[in-house]
Amino acid sequence: MIGCWSNAVSIGSVVIAGADLQRESFWLPPPASSTAPAVDSAFLLLLGISTFFFALIVLLGLWFAIRYRRRPETGPLPSPSHNTALEVLWLVIPLGIVGVIFYHGFSGYLQLRTIPRQAYEIEVVARKWSWLFSYPNGHKDENLHVPVDKPVRLVMRSEDVIHGLFIPAMRVQMDVVPGRYTRAWFRATKPGEYNLWCSQYCGTKHFDMRALVIVHRPGEFETWLADAAKARETLSPVERGRELYRINGCWSCHSIDGTAGTGPTFKGLFGREVQFQDGTSSVVDENYIRQSILDPQAKVVRGYQPVMNTYRGILSDEEISALIAFIKSLQ
Amino acid sequence: MTESLPINYLTYPRGLRCWLLTLDHKRIGVMYLVSVAAALVLGLLFALLMRTELIAPGRTIMGEDTYNRVFTVHGAVMIFLVVIPGIPAVLGNFFLPLMLGAKDVAFPRLNLASLYLWWIGALFLLLTLAFGGLDTGWTFYTPYSTSTNTNVLAAVTGVFILGFSSIFTALNFIVSIHTLRPPGMTWRRMPLFLWGLYATGLIQVLATPVLGITLLLLAIERILGLGIFDSTLGGDPVLFQHFFWFYAHPAVYIVILPGMGIISEVIPVFSRKPIFGYRFIAYSSVAIALIGFLVWGHHMFVAGQSVLASTIFSALTFLVAIPSAVKVFNWLATMYKGSIELAAPMIYALIFLFLFGIGGLTGLFLGTLSVNVPLHNTHFVVAHFHYVIIGGAVIAFLAGLHYWWPKMFGRMYNQTWARISALLIFVAFNMTFFPLFIMGARGLVRRYYDYSAFLGTNPEFTLYNQLATIGGYLLVTGLVSMATCLISSLWTGRPAPANPWNAPGLEWQCSSPPPPENPPPPAQVGDPYDFSQLAVPATL
Numbered sequence: 001m002i003g004c005w006s007n008a009v010s011i012g013s014v015v016i017a018g019a020d021l022q023r024e025s026f027w028l029p030p031p032a033s034s035t036a037p038a039v040d041s042a043f044l045l046l047l048g049i050s051t052f053f054f055a056l057i058v059l060l061g062l063w064f065a066i067r068y069r070r071r072p073e074t075g076p077l078p079s080p081s082h083n084t085a086l087e088v089l090w091l092v093i094p095l096g097i098v099g100v101i102f103y104h105g106f107s108g109y110l111q112l113r114t115i116p117r118q119a120y121e122i123e124v125v126a127r128k129w130s131w132l133f134s135y136p137n138g139h140k141d142e143n144l145h146v147p148v149d150k151p152v153r154l155v156m157r158s159e160d161v162i163h164g165l166f167i168p169a170m171r172v173q174m175d176v177v178p179g180r181y182t183r184a185w186f187r188a189t190k191p192g193e194y195n196l197w198c199s200q201y202c203g204t205k206h207f208d209m210r211a212l213v214i215v216h217r218p219g220e221f222e223t224w225l226a227d228a229a230k231a232r233e234t235l236s237p238v239e240r241g242r243e244l245y246r247i248n249g250c251w252s253c254h255s256i257d258g259t260a261g262t263g264p265t266f267k268g269l270f271g272r273e274v275q276f277q278d279g280t281s282s283v284v285d286e287n288y289i290r291q292s293i294l295d296p297q298a299k300v301v302r303g304y305q306p307v308m309n310t311y312r313g314i315l316s317d318e319e320i321s322a323l324i325a326f327i328k329s330l331q
Numbered sequence: 332m333t334e335s336l337p338i339n340y341l342t343y344p345r346g347l348r349c350w351l352l353t354l355d356h357k358r359i360g361v362m363y364l365v366s367v368a369a370a371l372v373l374g375l376l377f378a379l380l381m382r383t384e385l386i387a388p389g390r391t392i393m394g395e396d397t398y399n400r401v402f403t404v405h406g407a408v409m410i411f412l413v414v415i416p417g418i419p420a421v422l423g424n425f426f427l428p429l430m431l432g433a434k435d436v437a438f439p440r441l442n443l444a445s446l447y448l449w450w451i452g453a454l455f456l457l458l459t460l461a462f463g464g465l466d467t468g469w470t471f472y473t474p475y476s477t478s479t480n481t482n483v484l485a486a487v488t489g490v491f492i493l494g495f496s497s498i499f500t501a502l503n504f505i506v507s508i509h510t511l512r513p514p515g516m517t518w519r520r521m522p523l524f525l526w527g528l529y530a531t532g533l534i535q536v537l538a539t540p541v542l543g544i545t546l547l548l549l550a551i552e553r554i555l556g557l558g559i560f561d562s563t564l565g566g567d568p569v570l571f572q573h574f575f576w577f578y579a580h581p582a583v584y585i586v587i588l589p590g591m592g593i594i595s596e597v598i599p600v601f602s603r604k605p606i607f608g609y610r611f612i613a614y615s616s617v618a619i620a621l622i623g624f625l626v627w628g629h630h631m632f633v634a635g636q637s638v639l640a641s642t643i644f645s646a647l648t649f650l651v652a653i654p655s656a657v658k659v660f661n662w663l664a665t666m667y668k669g670s671i672e673l674a675a676p677m678i679y680a681l682i683f684l685f686l687f688g689i690g691g692l693t694g695l696f697l698g699t700l701s702v703n704v705p706l707h708n709t710h711f712v713v714a715h716f717h718y719v720i721i722g723g724a725v726i727a728f729l730a731g732l733h734y735w736w737p738k739m740f741g742r743m744y745n746q747t748w749a750r751i752s753a754l755l756i757f758v759a760f761n762m763t764f765f766p767l768f769i770m771g772a773r774g775l776v777r778r779y780y781d782y783s784a785f786l787g788t789n790p791e792f793t794l795y796n797q798l799a800t801i802g803g804y805l806l807v808t809g810l811v812s813m814a815t816c817l818i819s820s821l822w823t824g825r826p827a828p829a830n831p832w833n834a835p836g837l838e839w840q841c842s843s844p845p846p847p848e849n850p851p852p853p854a855q856v857g858d859p860y861d862f863s864q865l866a867v868p869a870t871l
Contacts, residue, residue: 108701168774179562
C-alpha cells in the first residue's frame with residue numbers, strides 16, 4: 001500500500017523534475033552503479049514533494065499578502081483563531097508523507113549497505129593525501145580498477161586522520177577511520193573513468209586527495225591485473241622507486257619537477273646541502289633520506305611544517321633503498 | 332539628534348562605567364547587539380575572503396593552508412559568537428523582562444557575567460587568529476584536531492567559556508519565565524517569543540555542558556596524551572562525533588527556535604489578527620527542543636555508524652520536521668483574512684517563510700538515509716544549513732530588530748529604505764547559496780580549496796561559483812544598507828511613539844525608548860494577541 005502510493009508520488013515527481021531514471025537528471029551525476037537508481041528515485045520523490053510544499057507555502061503567502069493587504073476602509077475579516085481539526089490534519093498529513101519518504105530512503109539504504117557475499121574484495125588505505133588500493137594478487141595501485149557488472153567490496157582503513165571515500169557516480173560514500181575497518185560496496189554498470197574524492201576534511205591537500213575509478217570492460221580487468229603484477233616483478237630499482245613514490249602518495253607533497261609543495265621537491269635533492277629548522281644543515285645522502293622516511297620529524301627542512309607521518313612498518317628496507325635510488329636519479 | 336528624547340535607559344545614568352557595570356537587561360542587550368554585530372562583521376569578512384578565493388579555479392588570492400584557516404574561523408565565529416547568542420542575548424535580554432512586565436531578569440548579575448564571558452570567549456578566538464590560527468573546521472573532528480599544529484587549545488578554551496555565557500543566559504530566562512510572570516499571564520497566555528526562548532533555554536542548559544566536557548576531553552588528550560579520541564592511544568575518533576553532535580545538532584534549534592518565536596510575534600501584528608493555533612505553536616517549540624536531542628546521529632550516516640542506529644536516527648529526524656511544518660501552516664493561517672501591512676518586519680517574516688521553507692525541505696533530503704549518502708559532505712549540506720541559519724535565524728533576527736527597533740532606540744527608520752534593503756538581501760542570498768545546492772548534488776565536496784579537478788566533468792562549476800561569489804558581495808552590500816538605514820535613524824529618524832505598530836504586547840506599553848526603570852505590569856495582563864481594542868494603524 002505504502003509502496004504503491006510512493007510509486008504514484010515518484011511518477012508525479014519525475015514529471016516535475018522533467019527526467020526519468022534512465023536519462024541524465026539535472027541534479028545528480030549520471031548514474032553508473034546498480035544501487036544508483038534506488039538513491040535517485042528517492043531523490044526525485046523528495047524533489048517532487050518538496051517542490052509541491054514549497055510552491056504551496058510561497059503561493060499562499062503571496063496570495064494572502066496581496067488579497068488581504070491593508071486597506072484604509074476595512075480591518076481584518078472575522079476568522080477563527082484556531083481550528084483543532086484542521087491543525088490535527090496538517091500535523092497528520094506531513095507525518096504520513098515523511099513516513100513514505102523514510103521508508104523509501106530506508107529500503108535504498110539497505111541496498112547500499114548490504115554487501116553481496118561473493119563480492120570481489122579490494123583493500124583501501126587512505127592517508128594524507130592519497131589513496132592506495134591493494135588487489136588480492138598483491139598488486140597495489142593509486143587508482144581503483146574494477147570489473148564491470150561485478151560487485152566490489154572495499155575494506156578501508158586510514159593511516160592518520162579520518163578521510164571519506166566518495167564516488168559520486170556510484171552514489172558511494174563512506175568515512176575511512178583510523179583504528180577500525182569500514183566497508184563499502186558497489187557494482188559498476190558502465191565501463192569508463194569516474195572521479196573518487198576525499199569527502200572528509202583532512203587538512204592541506206584535502207581538495208587534491210583524489211583517485212580515478214576505472215571500470216574495465218568484461219574480461220579486461222583480469223588482463224590488466226595480471227599485466228600490472230607482472231610488470232612489477234621485472235622493475236629496476238629506480239623504476240621500483242618510481243612506483244613506490246606513486247602508490248605511497250609521496251607525490252602529494254614532494255614534486256619531482258622542482259615545484260614547491262607541502263614538502264621539498266625531490267628534483268636535485270640528493271647531494272644538496274639543506275638547512276634545518278634548528279639552524280643546522282646537512283648534505284642529503286642515503287642516511288638522511290632513510291631517517292626522513294622513518295622519523296620525519298627529526299630533521300625538518302627550514303620553511304616546511306613537520307606534518308609528515310612515519311613510514312616505519314609500511315616500507316621495507318628494500319623499498320626504502322628503491323626510493324633512494326629513484327630520488328638519486330632525479331638530478 | 333533632531334529632537335531630544337525623554338529621559339530613558341540609553342541616556343541615564345551617563346558614562347562608560349555606568350554602562351560596563353550596569354545590571355539593566357536593556358543595556359546588556361544593547362551591548363550584546365554591538366558585540367554580536369562586530370563579530371558578524373568579522374565572520375562576513377572571512378566569508379568574503381573564502382568566496383573571493385573560489386571565484387576562479389586554482390589559486391586566486393590565498394594558499395590552501397590559509398583557505399583552511401579562513402573557513403574554520405568563519406564557521407567558528409559565525410556559530411559560536413553570532414548565531415548561538417544572537418537572538419536570545421540581544422532581543423531576548425532586552426524584551427523578555429519587558430514582555431513579562433518584570434523589573435529585570437531573575438539574576439541580573441549573572442546576566443552581566445554572561446556578557447563578560449562572551450567578551451573573554453571572543454578574545455580567545457581572536458587570540459587563536461593571532462597565534463597560529465585554526466584549521467580544524469568549526470567541528471574540531473578528531474584525530475585531525477589532536478594532531479594539527481594550529482592553535483586548537485586557544486580556540487577550544489574560547490568555545491568552552493562561550494558555553495558558560497550561553498548557559499547563564501538560558502538559566503536566567505528559564506527562571507524568569509517561571510517566577511516573574513505577571514498576574515493573568517498563564518502559560519497559555521504567554522507571548523510566543525517567550526515560549527521560543529523557554530524551549531531554547533532548556534536546550535542550552537542541557538546540551539551546552541556536553542560540549543564543554545567534550546572540548547575538555549579534547550584538551551586533555553592534546554596536553555596529557557591520554558587516549559580518548561585518538562585511536563593510536565586507544566581512543567575512538569567517532570566517539571568525538573557523537574559527543575560533538577549531541578550538542579551541535581540541538582544547537583541548530585538553539586539558533587532557530589527564538590527566530591520562530593519572533594516570526595510568531597511579527598505575523599499577527601502586521602496581519603492584525605490573533606495568532607492562529609496558539610497552543611500548537613507553543614507546544615511545537617517544546618516538541619522541537621525535546622526531539623531535537625534525539626537526532627544527532629543523522630550527521631553520521633556515512634561515519635561507520637551501524638545501520639540500525641542510522642535507521643532510528645533517520646526516523647527521529649523526520650519526526651522533528653513535523654512541528655516546524657505545523658508552525659509554517661499556522662503562520663499562513665494567521666495571515667488568512669487579515670489586514671496585512673508589508674512593513675519591513677513583515678517583509679522579513681515573508682522572506683523567512685520562503686528561505687526557511689527551502690532550508691527545512693532540503694533537510695528532508697539529508698535526513699533520508701539513501702539520499703544522504705551522495706549528498707553528505709557536499710556543498711548541498713553547506714547550502715542547506717545556510718538556508719536554515721541565515722534564511723531562518725538571521726532573517727528572523729532582522730525581522731525582530733526592525734520590529735522592536737523603535738522601542739529599543741526611540742526612532743522610526745525609513746520604511747522604503749528598509750524594505751529595499753530586505754529585498755536586496757533576499758535576492759543576493761539566493762544568488763549566493765542556491766548554486767551550492769546544484770553543485771553539491773552534482774558531487775562538489777565541501778571544504779575544497781580548489782574545484783579545478785571537477786571542471787572536466789562539470790565545467791559549469793566555474794559559473795556557479797562566480798554567481799555565488801558575486802551574490803556574496805551583494806549580500807554584504809544589502810546587510811550594510813540595512814544597518815545604515817537603522818543606524819542613521821538614530822540621528823535622522825522621527826521620535827517613535829510608545830506603540831508605533833499598535834501591537835497588543837506588554838513591551839509596547841512603556842515609552843520609547845523605555846525609561847531606566849521598567850514600569851510595573853498592569854493589575855491584570857490580557858491576551859497577548861488580542862487586537863480587538865486596538866485601532867488598525869494607517870498604511871505606512
